[in-house]
Structures are given as structure tokens and as C-alpha cells.
Amino acid sequence: METAGIGSPGRAAEDRTSWRRRFAHSHLSLRNRMVVLIGVAVAAVVAVVAGVALASTGIVLNNSIDDQLTEQAQAVARTVMPSMPPGVRGPRWLTGSNFGLPAQIILEDGSTATWAGQSVTLPVNDTDLAVAEGVTDKQLRTVTVDGARYRVATVPLLFVPGRTPGAIQLARPMADVDRTLRTLGLILLGVGVAGVAGAVLLGRLIARASLKPVNAAAAAAEEVARTQDLSALIPVTGSDEIARLASSLNSMLRALEASRARQRELVDDASHELRTPLTSLRTNIELLLRAEANPQRALPANDRDALLRDVDAQIRELSGLVSELVELARDEAPPEDVERTDLTEIVHAAAERVRRRAKAKNVQIVVTAVSSPVDGRPHMLERAVTNLLDNAVKFSPPQGEVLVAVGNGEVVVTDQGPGIAPEDRLRVFDRFYRAASARGLPGSGLGLAIVADAAAMHGGSVRAEEAPRGGARMRLSLPVPGDVLWSAPFEVGSDGGLPGGWDEVSSAGPAGFARASDHGPRRARGFGRGL
Numbered sequence: 001m002e003t004a005g006i007g008s009p010g011r012a013a014e015d016r017t018s019w020r021r022r023f024a025h026s027h028l029s030l031r032n033r034m035v036v037l038i039g040v041a042v043a044a045v046v047a048v049v050a051g052v053a054l055a056s057t058g059i060v061l062n063n064s065i066d067d068q069l070t071e072q073a074q075a076v077a078r079t080v081m082p083s084m085p086p087g088v089r090g091p092r093w094l095t096g097s098n099f100g101l102p103a104q105i106i107l108e109d110g111s112t113a114t115w116a117g118q119s120v121t122l123p124v125n126d127t128d129l130a131v132a133e134g135v136t137d138k139q140l141r142t143v144t145v146d147g148a149r150y151r152v153a154t155v156p157l158l159f160v161p162g163r164t165p166g167a168i169q170l171a172r173p174m175a176d177v178d179r180t181l182r183t184l185g186l187i188l189l190g191v192g193v194a195g196v197a198g199a200v201l202l203g204r205l206i207a208r209a210s211l212k213p214v215n216a217a218a219a220a221a222e223e224v225a226r227t228q229d230l231s232a233l234i235p236v237t238g239s240d241e242i243a244r245l246a247s248s249l250n251s252m253l254r255a256l257e258a259s260r261a262r263q264r265e266l267v268d269d270a271s272h273e274l275r276t277p278l279t280s281l282r283t284n285i286e287l288l289l290r291a292e293a294n295p296q297r298a299l300p301a302n303d304r305d306a307l308l309r310d311v312d313a314q315i316r317e318l319s320g321l322v323s324e325l326v327e328l329a330r331d332e333a334p335p336e337d338v339e340r341t342d343l344t345e346i347v348h349a350a351a352e353r354v355r356r357r358a359k360a361k362n363v364q365i366v367v368t369a370v371s372s373p374v375d376g377r378p379h380m381l382e383r384a385v386t387n388l389l390d391n392a393v394k395f396s397p398p399q400g401e402v403l404v405a406v407g408n409g410e411v412v413v414t415d416q417g418p419g420i421a422p423e424d425r426l427r428v429f430d431r432f433y434r435a436a437s438a439r440g441l442p443g444s445g446l447g448l449a450i451v452a453d454a455a456a457m458h459g460g461s462v463r464a465e466e467a468p469r470g471g472a473r474m475r476l477s478l479p480v481p482g483d484v485l486w487s488a489p490f491e492v493g494s495d496g497g498l499p500g501g502w503d504e505v506s507s508a509g510p511a512g513f514a515r516a517s518d519h520g521p522r523r524a525r526g527f528g529r530g531l
Contacts, residue, residue: 030214031207038203039196046192054185061177062151066140069153072099073170077157080105080168102150102171105157106132120145122169128154132167142174149174213242217249230257265431281314340481341381343372347406350385358393361400365389369406374478376458381478384454384462387447388413388474395472409460409480414473425464451476 028036076099102120105113106128114121127139131154139154150171157166213235220234230253234246284307291299299307351365358365374381388411392402395417403414420428429452448462451474455462460478467473 031204031211034207034210035200035204038207039200042199042203043192043196046195050185050188050192053188054181057184058177058181061180065151065172065174065177066153069151069170069172070138070140070155072101073103073153073155073168075099076103076170077155077168080157099170104169106154106167106169108132108166120150120171122150122152122171124169128167128169131156143171149178210242213237213246217242217246221249224253230254230260277314277318281311281318284311284314338375338377340373340375341378343374343381343406343409343411343478344369346378346382347385347404347411350382350389351404353386354389354393357390358402361393361396361398363393363396363398364401365393365404366401367404367406369404372407372409373481374409374458375481376478380454380457384451384476385411385413387451388476391447392417392472392474409478411476412473413476414467414471416471419466419470420464420472422466428464429462448474 102118102122103115104118104122106124107113110124110129110132112121112124122145123143127136127141130136131139134156137156139152141152143150143152151174152169152171154167154169157168217234220232223232224230233250233253236243236246236250288299288304288307288311291297291304347367347369351367355365389402389404392413392415396402396415397417400416402416403412405412405414429448431446431449451462455476455478458478460476462474462476465473465475
């Protein structure tokens with residue numbers, strides 16, 4: 001098994017990630033981290049620029065010295081006397097000018113001869129000997145003699161055609177070049193330090209100005225936390241990322257304020273609505289307790305049974321009210337995931353549940369549906385449809401029918417009740433609102449509010465309408481996914497018309513909705529489809 005060793009690319013990347021993580025979680029403030037990053041970035045750029053400038057200057061100076069030194073060495077080579085008696089090694093043949101620079105001749109046998117009075121002896125290597133033997137034309141290199149650096153040019157002697165009697169070396173001290181480079185390095189260092197310091201100062205000012213909106217947002221958030229006043233919004237200036245952050249925080253504050261207002265309204269309404277049934281329940285129970293405690297004032301059996309039935313009914317009403325209050329108190333989406341589900345299946349499940357409760361009034365629930373896929377939370381949608389059906393059953397007369405039509409993302413519930421007055425059709429979805437015609441009936445006034453909340457959470461709507469021949473019609477509309485074909489149900493009765501005296505349920509779509517009972521042996525069905 002291979003592992004990343006020290007110095008491996010994987011280990012280096014891990015070290016860089018670890019350094020960034022430690023820096024991001026350091027105790028430095030955001031402003032100071034920005035200043036540090038700006039300073040490091042500018043220092044790196046200055047270091048690179050200074051290094052390149054210093055290296056380029058050194059190369060230019062060396063090239064200039066090499067050209068000048070080569071020309072001088074060739075000039076000196078032309079002044080060397082052409083006659084050198086065998087065995088003579090003295091400096092008297094070196095009569096020309098050496099430009100005041102250390103110089104020496106490399107003879108054919110590898111020995112050297114220097115100018116009179118010259119104290120510097122230049123080192124000779126194999127490359128220099130190759131120039132003396134005519135193998136190469138010149139040699140340039142840097143040597144150190146007695147601690148001093150010299151640039152040395154070695155060129156051949158030029159006076160005998162076809163013969164190379166040796167080479168001449170001319171050296172130039174590099175002290176002035178080294179001094180120039182040191183001076184330039186110090187200047188660049190000073191300029192770099194001043195530049196980094198200026199960049200850090202400027203970066204601090206820029207960071208302070210850039211983070212001013214962030215500080216304002218932080219101050220506003222702290223003020224909200226201190227005062228619990230969610231109406232204190234953050235000023236938004238410009239259109240940059242910080243302005244976007246401020247806008248997002250303002251949106252969050254507005255949502256929180258609306259949520260708090262809804263919770264406060266719910267608590268106020270709940271306390272009001274719970275007070276009456278609780279008072280009535282307490283009165284009935286106290287009456288029963290007094291009658292039990294005093295046998296002489298015992299209630300007649302009929303009255304006692306009536307009180308017990310009232311208590312049972314009030315407990316059921318309170319239980320339903322509390323359940324609906326809990327449902328409404330959930331501002332956030334439940335943990336149920338959004339999934340592709342068929343409204344037809346949801347409606348049939350809800351209808352089957354409500355039918356058991358509708359038997360007491362002998363009310364039939366008739367469903368006409370085609371497949372209608374939507375993206376939603378099945379449990380929430382089933383609860384909404386159940387509330388619509390419960391509401392329709394409650395207002396339907398005995399022996400009546402509730403018609404349900406499903407298609408194209410719509411659930412339409414029509415009853416044969418008294419209907420809803422036009423002035424009440426918008427308010428029936430408010431919490432605890434009950435129309436005048438419904439105040440004598442059991443209920444909390446929360447069922448349709450739950451339907452409205454479920455529709456809004458799914459991006460849909462619900463509205464109350466008047467049925468063509470009386471009664472109320474509730475239309476729950478949900479968005480249809482873009483990859484689903486439009487479809488609407490159409491059914492006819494056994495006689496070819498609309499049975500039971502019912503009009504069409506909805507005129508939406510090319511075929512519209514019509515009703516036929518789920519029950520009974522004879523039924524004809526057709527489908528209207530379109531894109």
C-alpha cells in the first residue's frame with residue numbers, strides 16, 4: 001500500500017489546506033485577516049519584482065563587462081612581441097598596455113608569464129589551456145583570488161597565421177559590480193518595505209471601509225437580539241455582495257417578524273376560542289360533581305345523560321381544536337419530503353376516511369378523477385383534502401351528496417349545503433372565522449385555514465365559489481409539474497346525462513369536469529387530454 005511521503009504533492013496540498021483552515025479559524029478579526037492577506041500578497045509581489053530586477057541588473061552588468069573585457073583582452077593580445085626565444089620566460093616581451101588590469105600569458109606548455117610588478121596570478125584550468133591550444137576561441141569565467149572576485153577573459157594570441165603560440169588572460173575585479181548590486185539590493189529592500197507598509201496601511205483603510213456595512217449589519221443584529229425588535233432593518237446601499245447579504249438578513253428579519261405576528265395572533269385567537277368551551281365544560285362538570293356530592297339534589301337520569309353527552313361532545317370539540325392549533329402552529333415545513341405523488345390517490349384515501357364519518361348523516365362522497373401527478377407532501381395534502389371533505393359533509397343535508405373532481409392539479413369539492421355568502425368567501429380561510437350560517441354548527445373555524453396554509457406551502461391556492469345550483473364549491477389548485485401531460489376527467493351517467501341533477505363541476509380544460517358516482521354498476525368514462 002502506497003502512502004504519501006514527506007515532500008509528496010499530496011502531503012503538500014494537505015499542509016496548505018491545514019494552514020488555510022488554521023488561518024480562517026484564528027482569533028484575528030476579519031479586518032485584520034484582510035490586512036494580513038493584503039500585506040502578504042504585496043510582500044510576495046515586491047519580493048518577486050525585486051528579485052527579478054536584481055537578477056536582471058546583474059546579468060546586464062556581467063554582459064557589459066564580458067564584452068568590454070573581451071575587446072581589451074584581444075587588444076592586449078595584439079601587442080605581444082612575435083618573437084619568443086626558446087626557454088625564455090621573462091616579462092620583457094610583454095611590452096603593450098594591459099589597461100591597468102591583471103594579465104598573464106599562457107604559453108604552449110601550460111606555463112604562464114605575467115606583467116612586471118603584477119602581484120596577482122590568475123588560475124588556469126583546462127578550458128583556458130584549450131584556448132591556448134586553439135581548440136576554443138575564448139573563455140569567460142568568474143574566479144576568486146585572495147578573497148577577491150575577478151571576471152577573467154581568455155583569448156588566443158593572434159599574430160602568427162596557422163599557429164597558436166598561446167593565449168592571454170585579462171581579469172577585471174568585480175568589486176564595483178558587487179557594490180552596485182548590493183546598493184541596488186538595499187534600495188529595493190527599502191522601497192519594498194515602504195511599499196508593503198503603505199499597502200498594509202491602505203489595506204487597513206480599504207478593509208475598514210469595505211466592512212462598514214458588515215459592521216452595520218452586525219450592530220443591527222445585536223440590536224435585534226437586545227431589543228427583540230424585528231422591525232429594525234439593516235440599511236442597504238449599493239448592489240455588491242455585502243448589499244446582497246444585508247438584503248438577505250432583512251428578508252430573514254421580515255420572515256421572523258411575520259412568523260412572530262402569526263404566532264402571537266394564533267395565541268390570542270386560541271386563548272379566546274378555548275375560553276368558551278373550557279368554561280362550558282367546567283360548568284357542566286361542576287354541576288355533575290355537585291349533584292353527585294348531594295344525593296338530595298341528584299339530577300334526573302335524563303338530565304344527567306344529557307350533561308354527560310354535552311361533556312363528551314365538548315371534549316371531542318376541544319380535542320379537535322387543539323389538534324388543529326398544533327397543525328397551524330407549525331410555521332416551518334414538516335420533516336416530510338417533497339415527492340411526486342398522485343392527487344387521485346390522496347383524494348381517494350381522504351374520501352375513504354371521511355366516508356366513515358359521513359355515514360351518520362347518510363351523505364355520499366362521490367369522486368371523479370384521473371391521474372394528476374403533483375410534487376408535494378402527501379400527508380399535508382391529504383390533511384387539506386380531508387378538511388375540505390369534512391367541511392362539505394358538515395354543511396350537506398342528510399341524504400345528500402358531496403362531489404369531488406380531480407384533474408390537472410385541481411381538487412374541486414362541491415356540496416349541497418346552503419353555500420357561502422359572497423362577503424364571506426375570502427374570510428372563510430382566516431383562522432377561527434366562522435360565517436353567520438355556520439355559527440350554530442360544531443367546529444373550530446380552523447379547518448379551511450389549514451387548507452389555505454397547505455396550498456400556499458405548495459405554491460398553489462384555494463378559493464370558495466358558488467355551485468351552479470346552490471351549495472359551496474371549494475377549488476384547491478396546485479402547480480402541475482412541467483413534464484406532466486394536462487388531463488381532466490369527464491364522466492357521464494348511465495342515461496347519457498349528468499345524474500342526480502348536477503351541473504358540471506368545472507369548466508376548466510377542453511373537456512371539463514363532470515360527475516358520476518363511484519358506486520353503482522353502470523358507469524361511462526371519458527378523458528379529455530391536451531398538452
